[in-house]
Amino acid sequence: MSAVLDLKSHLAEQINNDHLAGYSRQKLRALAAQHGAPLFIIDEDRIEGQYKALSRALPAVKMRYAIKALPDPYVLRKLRALGSGFDVATTGEIDLLKRCDIDASQAIHTHPIKKDAEIKAALDFGIQLFVVDNVAEIDKFLPYKDQAQLMIRVNFRNQDAVVDLSRKFGCLLTRVPDLVAHAQAQGIEVVGLSFHVGSQVPSPSAHVSAIEMSADLMANMPQVNWRVLDIGGGFPIEYVGPTMAIEDFCAPINEALSLLPPEIDLLAEPGRFVAGPSAIHLMSVVGKAQRGARTWYYLDDGVYGVLSGQIYDHAKYPVMTLNHHDVDVPLMPSVLAGPTCDSIDVIDEDIELPELQIGDVMVATQVGAYTMASATEFNLYHRPQSLWLKAADLS
Secondary structure, three states, X not given: OHHHHHHHHHHHHHHXXXXXXXXXXXXXXXXXXXXXXXEEEEEHHHHHHHHHHHHHHOOOOEEEEEHHXXXXXXXXXXXXXXXXXXXXXXXXXXXXXXXXXXXXXXXXXXXXXXXXXXXXXXXXXXOOEEEEOOHHHHHOOHXXXXXXXXXXXXXXXXXXXXXOHHHOOOEOHHHHHHHHHHHHHOOOXXXXXXXXXXXXXXXXXXXXXXXXXXXXXXXXXXXXOOOEEEOOOOOOOOOOOOOOOHHHHHHHHHHHHOOOOOOOEEEEXXXXXXXXXXXXXXXXXXXXXXXXXXXXXXXXXXOOXXXXXXXXXXXXXXXXXXXXXXXXXXXXXXXXXOOOOOOOOEEEEEEEEOOOOOOXXXXXXXXXXXXXXXXXXXXXXXXXXXXXXXXXXXX
């Protein structure tokens, strides 16, 4: 049993070290000392690297970054400079684009359910392409039929996805002809289909199946001037286990996309893949206590803060200490907890760590997506400070 635990700890440490590769532990400790902890750090070069890797893997697809993953002004400006457009879901996200001096030329509005005021705000900004998935939503566009074009979101359920986004949105494929007929009868233009097969999917099979069925439907509805297919997101990243290389993941997707006519614009909505690996989070130990056989270490951030994705996003982040990496010290059963007064604020109840001291610095990696975006100020702990740095400042 001990050998199994040792192997598990070794594998976990290897994954953690891979995620921290290229970063200087000394520089990270210095940043924590200079700026204080908790400290959320976004690596500009990793944002660029992730975006370019996905663009190379899907050369025929135009990227529309899902702002909700990490709505940071520096991230948006960087991606715009790289040629990305944006997937907008709210008026707040439109306001953020405005503050970043980013126009609407490459933006789409993908929330299937919208207030009239939200439609107006998007149109005033200059967005023309919207997503719907039901009759009631189509009818909202009757006053704007000369300004807006619609994509119908199709529901492709995927039980293998970590987060099944089709549970809440999307219509059955068999309903698309009726929805198109309803829109056309009112003079509202339908130009495309969209789907999202779920977040953090383990294989491309769901994408491939959805693309093939969408292509078949388009071919069998020649009365529609199809111009767009939006394949959503879901491209996986490593957390505490391996995933397919993005080139291998996208190869069968590209093959499926070749079934579509060349005049169809192909869009994707990457969020996690671009943002997730691009940020790390520094936290410090503020308390410790022996409770039974385990030592509890209390950090200055937890699941109500940047590690909120453990609750909302079903994610498990690699967490390690910066202080004992090069010291051959025994590991002990430990618990990592956040700072709030709520007992749910526990980061890891089954982690093996060297003995830590108050003031030691911990780092969580792969925390760019759906973390700072969903962090709260419960107990009136303020959201962590955010830094935008280049890789040279961290290595």
